Amino acid sequence: MKKIQRKTLIIDIINHNQVFSQEQLASLLLSEGVEVTQTTLSRDLAELNILKGSSGYVIQEQVAITGSKNLNDIEKVISQYVVYISPAASLVVLKTNPGHAQLVGFELDSVKVNEIVGNVSGDDTIFIATPSIQDALALSELFKQWIH
Amino acid sequence: MKKIQRKTLIIDIINHNQVFSQEQLASLLLSEGVEVTQTTLSRDLAELNILKGSSGYVIQEQVAITGSKNLNDIEKVISQYVVYISPAASLVVLKTNPGHAQLVGFELDSVKVNEIVGNVSGDDTIFIATPSIQDALALSELFKQWIH
DNA sequence: AATATAATTGCATAATTATGCATTATTGTT
DNA sequence: AACAATAATGCATAATTATGCAATTATATT
Numbered sequence: 001m002k003k004i005q006r007k008t009l010i011i012d013i014i015n016h017n018q019v020f021s022q023e024q025l026a027s028l029l030l031s032e033g034v035e036v037t038q039t040t041l042s043r044d045l046a047e048l049n050i051l052k053g054s055s056g057y058v059i060q061e062q063v064a065i066t067g068s069k070n071l072n073d074i075e076k077v078i079s080q081y082v083v084y085i086s087p088a089a090s091l092v093v094l095k096t097n098p099g100h101a102q103l104v105g106f107e108l109d110s111v112k113v114n115e116i117v118g119n120v121s122g123d124d125t126i127f128i129a130t131p132s133i134q135d136a137l138a139l140s141e142l143f144k145q146w147i148h
Numbered sequence: 149m150k151k152i153q154r155k156t157l158i159i160d161i162i163n164h165n166q167v168f169s170q171e172q173l174a175s176l177l178l179s180e181g182v183e184v185t186q187t188t189l190s191r192d193l194a195e196l197n198i199l200k201g202s203s204g205y206v207i208q209e210q211v212a213i214t215g216s217k218n219l220n221d222i223e224k225v226i227s228q229y230v231v232y233i234s235p236a237a238s239l240v241v242l243k244t245n246p247g248h249a250q251l252v253g254f255e256l257d258s259v260k261v262n263e264i265v266g267n268v269s270g271d272d273t274i275f276i277a278t279p280s281i282q283d284a285l286a287l288s289e290l291f292k293q294w295i296h
Numbered sequence: 297a298a299t300a301t302a303a304t305t306g307c308a309t310a311a312t313t314a315t316g317c318a319t320t321a322t323t324g325t326t
Numbered sequence: 327a328a329c330a331a332t333a334a335t336g337c338a339t340a341a342t343t344a345t346g347c348a349a350t351t352a353t354a355t356t
Contacts, residue, residue, distance in 0.1 A: 003304070003305095020342095021341080021342060022342075037306055037307085038342085038343075039306060039307080039343095039344085040304080040305060040306075042343055043345095045202075045343095046202035049201055049203075052199060053199040053208075054194035054195075054197065058199060060201075060208075151333090151335095169313085170312075170313065171311095171312080184335085184336095185335075185336055185337085186312085187314085187315085187335070187336060188335060188336075189313095190313055191334090191335090193313095200313095
């Protein structure tokens with residue numbers, strides 16, 4: 001089990017359950033066949049920017065600026081999770097299956113490309129802001145090559 | 149020091165500082181002349197629906213449906229914190245000083261009036277949804293009487 | 297392939313937060 | 327005012343989360 005798959009599962013579980021502790025989350029993961037310690041979950045949740053309140057863990061709508069990874073690093077995530085790509089003015093809109101958008105959004109956050117100014121990701125949709133309509137078209141084409 | 153004033157201060161502090169623990173929050177409150185225990189802060193934060201993540205406590209944009217208090221209970225909060233009131237179609241828009249909107253929003257949550265369907269509150273603005281334009285106007289007028 | 301570098305994870309435990317119970321303060325009623 | 331009922335608070339401590347360190351695994355470089 002890869003870390004990224006575990007993270008995806010965490011997002012999915014938290015989107016569909018009231019989770020009040022990391023031990024509980026560990027149990028839920030275990031019932032999906034994933035075994036991890038509370039320690040690792042503490043770190044996963046921090047990396048995923050998942051918040052905790054009185055009604056359990058919540059995943060925030062994420063607004064992000066670009067980070068520092070290489071574009072190649074994001075190719076596998078896009079090819080694995082993105083099911084639809086479309087430019088929309090200076091935006092690129094990506095669609096995923098429910099619960100996967102956050103993960104793609106987070107990975108995008110760590111990519112540093114001039115064409116990506118930032119992104120907002122919900123449950124199954126990611127908006128990527130680019131500097132121009134041309135950039136949005138170019139980025140859109142690039143992504144489309146990856147999922148073909 | 150009343151509880152509601154402390155809560156207001158908590159919102160203000162969290163909006164302007166990176167707060168990583170309730171002890172730290174207690175210190176910040178102390179420097180404002182407010183002395184409380186971690187116990188009380190744990191409860192305050194829960195009541196305010198303040199979340200904690202890896203970068204400290206955060207206050208969420210709040211979406212709420214109506215609760216169960218009486219309208220009279222909200223009068224003092226509105227009269228104390230709201231500085232501007234205006235209907236806008238079927239909405240009533242309230243403005244407060246920075247950091248106070250959440251508090252008013254939370255108090256509104258606990259009011260049960262047919263004219264109030266729900267509210268969304270940010271940092272200094274509250275949108276109150278009402279069933280109709282007429283309701284928005286009526287509610288707006290009522291609130292205006294309170295702040296006069 | 298061998299070595300170096302970085303990433304991931306767990307253990308033990310420190311740090312932080314939540315809660316049962318008792319106490320005090322506040323609000324409402326007769 | 328006296329009494330009752332409700333809310334607010336703190337203490338002690340249980341429950342939960344974060345982290346230093348060491349070990350392991352994965353990735354990159356020569």
